Amino acid sequence: MPNTGMSHKLARAVGDHGEEIAANLASEWGWQIIERNWRCQWGEIDLVARDGSTLVVVEVKTRRSARFGAPVEAVTRAKLGRLRRLAWAYAREHKVQASLIRVDVIGIMLRPGAEPLVQHLRGVA
Template sequence: MPNPRAVLGAHGEDVASRYLTERGLVVLDRNWRCRQGELDLVAVDGQTLVVVEVKTRTGVAFGHPAESVTREKLLRLRRLAQLWLAAHRVGWVEVRFDVVSVLVRPGRPVEVEHFPGVY
């Protein structure tokens, strides 16, 4: 039986990917993994490579989803982005770090908030 948290997270990434695509970004990679961790989404916005952390929750009792992205998490995303760039042999490129918050509450429409350039 699938892990409910994993199912919720995958749904949030689907929602975030669709949301960003509808706003003109091109998603290049999803759930890219290496030994050091995982990037949820890697996209392109014009000439800018965008590393996207997706946070999905079913409520705000423990805070807004975006609040769970700590400085340490952003530093890890930066290291992972460098590894992604090296693995894909990408030369110099402007990189932006975004957070997409997805709230999936029973009986309510899904709420998506995009926080571009958080780091």
Template sequence: MTTHIDLGRRGEDAAAAYLGALGWKIIDRNWRCPEGELDIVAHDGRGHVACEVKTRTSVRFGDPLEAITPAKARRLRLLAWRWAAVHGVGATGMRVDVLGLLTEGGGFSIRHHREVC
């Protein structure tokens, strides 16, 4: 289990570095409430973005982005609204992105999907 947790942490670190390189400001990481957790909350210069990070070592069990089912997308939207309410941010301006990471040569390849829900 430690390997799975370590992979997830490394993936989230890589995703945060990727977003930082885009010029985004990382505001929160691993924010939790009773309904669940947001991996990363950032500001892209225009608005707040809740980012779900899915990291895999291969596509053997499917692409990382396939893990975002309609139910998961609804939960991510709810979590984004909860984060916005707690932080006094207008929920209508908040979007949800997903970053799918695959291990590649000691690093990660990253696919960034905007406004998934």
């Protein structure tokens, strides 16, 4: 993590809060949340959900300011490739029969005294 002046504990709390917001939104959209913070030897998936017959792997990026850009801008091409591999690893390990696997990114900008700004990018990888 780059040195942004934010402690690891605070960064984790911000990330956890963003993941909670994203999970609640996904549930409102009718998705079934299967797992949160699934880990394997190759990395971590923030949220695993079902959108109908589609297995959705979600990367959640949360920020408290735009100082370093929009949250979704923090998801690099390399990260997207890793998420795609993690999605297939999850499906294999859990014997998930998904007719389609999709990777989404949900960016959340926390704003003091206001509702968070949410950006949802579907099928990014």
